[in-house]
Amino acid sequence: MRSHRFITAAAICGALTFGVAACGDDEEETAGGGSTGQEQSASGGEDRSSLSGSIRIDGSSTVQPVTEAASELFGEEAPNVKITVGGAGTGDGFERFCRGEIVIADASRGIEADEYEACKAKGIDPVEVQVGIDGLTVVANKDLAIPNDCITTDQLKKLLAPKSKVSNYKELGEGFPDQDVSFFTPGTESGTYDYFTETVLETDAEQRTDKVQTSADDNQIVTGIEGTKGALGYVGFAYAEEQADKLKELAIDGGDGCVKPSVETIADGSYKPLSRPLFVYPSTKTVAQPEVKSFISFILENNKEIVEAAGYVPLTDELMSTAKSNLESATPVAAPTEEG
Amino acid sequence: MEGSHFAVSNPGAQGPRLQRARTRRSTGEQIIKGLLALAALLSVLTTTGIVVTLIKETITFFGDVPIGDFLFKTDWAPLAGGEQQAFGVVPLIWSTLYLTAVGLVVAIPAGLGVGIYLAEYASPRVRKILKPVVELLAGIPTIVFGYFALTFFTPNVIQDWIGIGVDVFNGLSAGIILGILVLPTIASVSEDAMSAVPQSLREGAFGLGAAKWQVVLRVVFPAALSGIVAALVLGASRAIGETVVILVAAGNNPNLTFDLTVAHQNMAAFIANTARADVSAGSIAYETIFAVGTTLFVMTLVLNLIAIRFVRKYRQVYE
Numbered sequence: 001m002r003s004h005r006f007i008t009a010a011a012i013c014g015a016l017t018f019g020v021a022a023c024g025d026d027e028e029e030t031a032g033g034g035s036t037g038q039e040q041s042a043s044g045g046e047d048r049s050s051l052s053g054s055i056r057i058d059g060s061s062t063v064q065p066v067t068e069a070a071s072e073l074f075g076e077e078a079p080n081v082k083i084t085v086g087g088a089g090t091g092d093g094f095e096r097f098c099r100g101e102i103v104i105a106d107a108s109r110g111i112e113a114d115e116y117e118a119c120k121a122k123g124i125d126p127v128e129v130q131v132g133i134d135g136l137t138v139v140a141n142k143d144l145a146i147p148n149d150c151i152t153t154d155q156l157k158k159l160l161a162p163k164s165k166v167s168n169y170k171e172l173g174e175g176f177p178d179q180d181v182s183f184f185t186p187g188t189e190s191g192t193y194d195y196f197t198e199t200v201l202e203t204d205a206e207q208r209t210d211k212v213q214t215s216a217d218d219n220q221i222v223t224g225i226e227g228t229k230g231a232l233g234y235v236g237f238a239y240a241e242e243q244a245d246k247l248k249e250l251a252i253d254g255g256d257g258c259v260k261p262s263v264e265t266i267a268d269g270s271y272k273p274l275s276r277p278l279f280v281y282p283s284t285k286t287v288a289q290p291e292v293k294s295f296i297s298f299i300l301e302n303n304k305e306i307v308e309a310a311g312y313v314p315l316t317d318e319l320m321s322t323a324k325s326n327l328e329s330a331t332p333v334a335a336p337t338e339e340g
Numbered sequence: 341m342e343g344s345h346f347a348v349s350n351p352g353a354q355g356p357r358l359q360r361a362r363t364r365r366s367t368g369e370q371i372i373k374g375l376l377a378l379a380a381l382l383s384v385l386t387t388t389g390i391v392v393t394l395i396k397e398t399i400t401f402f403g404d405v406p407i408g409d410f411l412f413k414t415d416w417a418p419l420a421g422g423e424q425q426a427f428g429v430v431p432l433i434w435s436t437l438y439l440t441a442v443g444l445v446v447a448i449p450a451g452l453g454v455g456i457y458l459a460e461y462a463s464p465r466v467r468k469i470l471k472p473v474v475e476l477l478a479g480i481p482t483i484v485f486g487y488f489a490l491t492f493f494t495p496n497v498i499q500d501w502i503g504i505g506v507d508v509f510n511g512l513s514a515g516i517i518l519g520i521l522v523l524p525t526i527a528s529v530s531e532d533a534m535s536a537v538p539q540s541l542r543e544g545a546f547g548l549g550a551a552k553w554q555v556v557l558r559v560v561f562p563a564a565l566s567g568i569v570a571a572l573v574l575g576a577s578r579a580i581g582e583t584v585v586i587l588v589a590a591g592n593n594p595n596l597t598f599d600l601t602v603a604h605q606n607m608a609a610f611i612a613n614t615a616r617a618d619v620s621a622g623s624i625a626y627e628t629i630f631a632v633g634t635t636l637f638v639m640t641l642v643l644n645l646i647a648i649r650f651v652r653k654y655r656q657v658y659e
Contacts, residue, residue, distance in 0.1 A: 089617075162424050187617040188419040189625065197421075206421035213509065213592050213603060214419070216617035223490065224591075227508030 046294065048078035053291040058086035059093020059106030060191055062236060063278045065310035066131055067106055070299045073306065077298075081291045090191045091115075097281060098122055103292055105281040108134060108191040113336045125284040125332035130323045131299050132307040132314060135237030135266040136195060136274040139247040141225055144232065147175035150251040150258035153200050153273065159183070159232070162206040169230065177230075184224035184233040187214040196234050199273045222246060237261050237275075238311025266313045277319075278312060287330045296327055394637060397630030404624055410631065414596055418628040419614065427628065429635060435594035436580060436606040436636075439515045443579040446519025448572060451526025455571070458527070459534035460556050471531075478524035486588030489517040494589065504601065509591025511604035518585050526575040533567020534560050566655040573647035577640050583608040607636040 057067050064087035071083035088096070090107045097105035098119040111119075111126055119126055138156065140146060146169075155172050158164065159181060169176040186192040188205060193214070197205050215221055218239050225231040226246045240249055240261070251258040254272040265271035280299070286292050299306055300323055304314040315323060325331075402410070405427045413428025420426070454474060458467055494513040498504050506512055537560050545555045561568070583606075591603025592613050605613070611629050 095621075162420075162422065187613070188421060189617040204421060206424060209417040209420045209424050215592055216613065220588075220592075224508050227495070 051291040052080035054082040056102040057104045060090040060108040061087035062108040063106035128333040132278040132312040137240035152253040179230040183212040398634040401627035401631040431596040432594040435604040440579040442515025443518035447522040454527035455530035482584040486585045489589035506601040512600035514590035522575040529571035533564040566651040
C-alpha cells in the first residue's frame with residue numbers, strides 16, 4: 001500500500017514537472033518533415049549533404065509558405081540541416097531577429113527605420129534578399145456590380161480613407177450601384193493592411209473604422225465578403241486566387257487603365273500599385289554560415305518552383321540578379337529613411 | 341494492509357515495531373502532504389501571476405489612456421491608427437453583456453426545463469439515456485459550435501427558415517448558439533441540486549394533497565434554490581467568458597445597439613482576435629488586451645461574489 005502511494009506521488013510529481021516544462025516551449029512549427037518524395041529533386045549543382053546545423057526562421061506569415069516549401073525541398077538535399085519556420089508576422093519577426101533569436105527574418109515589406117536601429121544596437125547588420133513578389137487583390141461580393149469590375153485607386157481611397165463618410169456605392173459616381181457599403185479587411189497589425197493603407201490610401205496605417213470588420217484570419221474575410229451584399233475588401237493575391245469561386249476579383253486602375261491581377265501582370269509590374277516584394281533577411285553574420293547561405297541560394301535557384309508552390313509570383317531576371325548579388329556579397333541593407 | 345491495521349490501533353499500546361512503522365509512515369505522509377501542498381501552491385501562484393501581469397499592464401495602459409475615457413466613452417477603435425484610435429470600452433461591455441443575455445434567455449428556460457425533467461419527471465430509463473446525451477453536449481468543443489453557428493445556423497435556420505435578414509456575422513445566431521452551449525451546464529448543475537432535495541419533503545407535500553407540479557414548483561424548486569442559482573451563475577460566467585463561438589460567428593465589431601442582426605463582439609473574443617493579429621509587445625494595442633482582460637476579470641469576479649452571497653443566504657441544509 002505504501003509503495004503504491006509513492007508511485008502515485010512520483011507520477012504526480014512527474015506530471016507537474018512535465019507540465020511546467022511544456023509551458024516554456026516555443027510555439028514554432030517545424031517544417032521539413034513532410035516531404036512526400038514526389039517533388040522533383042531540385043538541382044543546384046552544389047553538394048549539400050555535408051551541411052549541418054539549424055536555421056530558425058520567423059516573421060511574415062505571407063512569406064512563411066515560401067520558406068516552408070523551400071525547407072521541405074532543401075531537406076531532401078541537406079538532411080542534416082534542421083529548419084524551423086514560424087509565422088509571427090513581419091514586425092515580430094524583425095523584433096526577434098534583431099534580438100538575435102532567429103537566423104532569418106521573413107518580411108513582406110522592407111525593414112523599417114526603428115527596426116533597423118534595434119538591429120544596429122545589437123550589432124546585427126541585416127542583408128536584404130528578395131525571394132518573390134506578392135500581389136494584393138481587391139475582392140468584392142459576387143453580386144456587387146462595379147462597372148467593368150474595375151475600380152480606381154481614387155475610388156478605393158474615397159471608400160476606405162480614414163473618416164470616410166461614403167455609405168453607398170452610388171456616391172462614387174455614374175454607373176455604380178445603389179448599394180450600402182460594407183468592408184472586410186485584414187487587421188491593423190497585418191502586413192497586408194500596412195501595405196494597402198500605405199500604397200492606396202497613402203496614410204500611415206489608417207483606414208476608416210466604421211462599416212469595416214477587420215480580422216487576422218483571411219478565411220473570415222472571405223466568408224464575410226461572400227455572405228454580405230455590397231461587401232468589398234482586400235486579401236493577398238494567392239489567397240484570392242484560391243478563393244476565386246467565392247469572390248469577384250477586381251481590376252485596379254492606378255492611373256494607366258484597368259489591370260487585372262494575375263501572375264503575368266504582377267511579374268511585369270503592370271499591376272500597379274498593389275504588388276509588393278517578399279524578402280528574407282539574414283544578417284551579415286548568419287549569412288556567412290554555409291548552411292544559411294546555401295538555403296537562401298537554394299530558394300533563388302529554385303525560385304519558380306518554390307514561390308509558385310507558395311502561391312506567389314517568382315522574381316524577374318532583374319530582381320533575381322540583385323538578390324543574387326546581395327546574397328553573394330552579403331551587402332548590409334542601407335539605413336531606411338525615418339518616416340513621418 | 342499492515343499500515344491500515346496500525347492506523348486504527350490504540351496509541352497507548354505502541355510496541356517498538358509499531359513505532360518504527362509509524363515513523364516510516366509519517367515520512368511518507370509528510371512527502372505526500374508536501375506534494376499536495378505544492379500542487380495547491382501551484383494554482384495559487386498561477387492565479388497570482390495572472391493577476392499581477394494583468395494589473396501591471398493595465399496600469400501601463402491607464403498611463404496612456406485616462407481611466408474615465410476607457411470606462412465611459414462610447415467610441416471603440418483601439419487598433420485603428422492615428423486620430424481615429426479610441427478607447428471607450430462601453431460598446432464592448434455592452435456587446436458582451438448583450439450576447440450573454442441572449443444566450444441566457446435561451447439557456448435558462450431550456451436548461452432548467454431539462455433539469456426539472458431529469459430530476460422530477462423522467463423515468464429511470466429515460467434519465468439513463470437523456471442525462472449522458474445532455475452531458476455529451478457539454479463535451480462538444482466550442483469551435484464546433486462556432487462553425488455550426490456560422491455555416492449552418494445563420495444561413496439555413498435564421499436566414500432561410502425563419503427568414504430574418506441577418507449579416508453573415510451577427511449577434512443573434514452567436515447568442516442563441518451560446519445559449520445551447522451553456523444549456524448543459526445549467527441543466528446538469530440544477531438537476532443535481534433538485535435530486536439532492538430529500539424525498540421526505542416530496543412525500544410530505546404529496547401527503548398534504550399537492551399535485552405533482554405543485555410539489556415541483558413550490559417545494560422542490562425553492563428547496564434547491566441555492567443550487568439552482570449556482571447553476572445559473574456558472575452558466576452566466578461560462579457565457580460571458582466564451583470566446584470561440586463569438587469569434588467565429590459574431591464578427592469582430594462590438595456594437596452599441598439592440599440590433600442583433602449586425603456584428604457584435606465580446607471581450608474574450610476581442611482579446612483572442614487582437615492577440616492572434618501580430619500586435620507587438622508594448623504597443624498600446626497590446627496593452628488594451630490586458631485592460632480588457634482586467635475588466636472582464638473584475639466583471640466575472642463581481643458576478644461570482646454576488647452569487648456566493650446569494651447562495652449562502654438561501655442555502656437550506658437537510659439532514
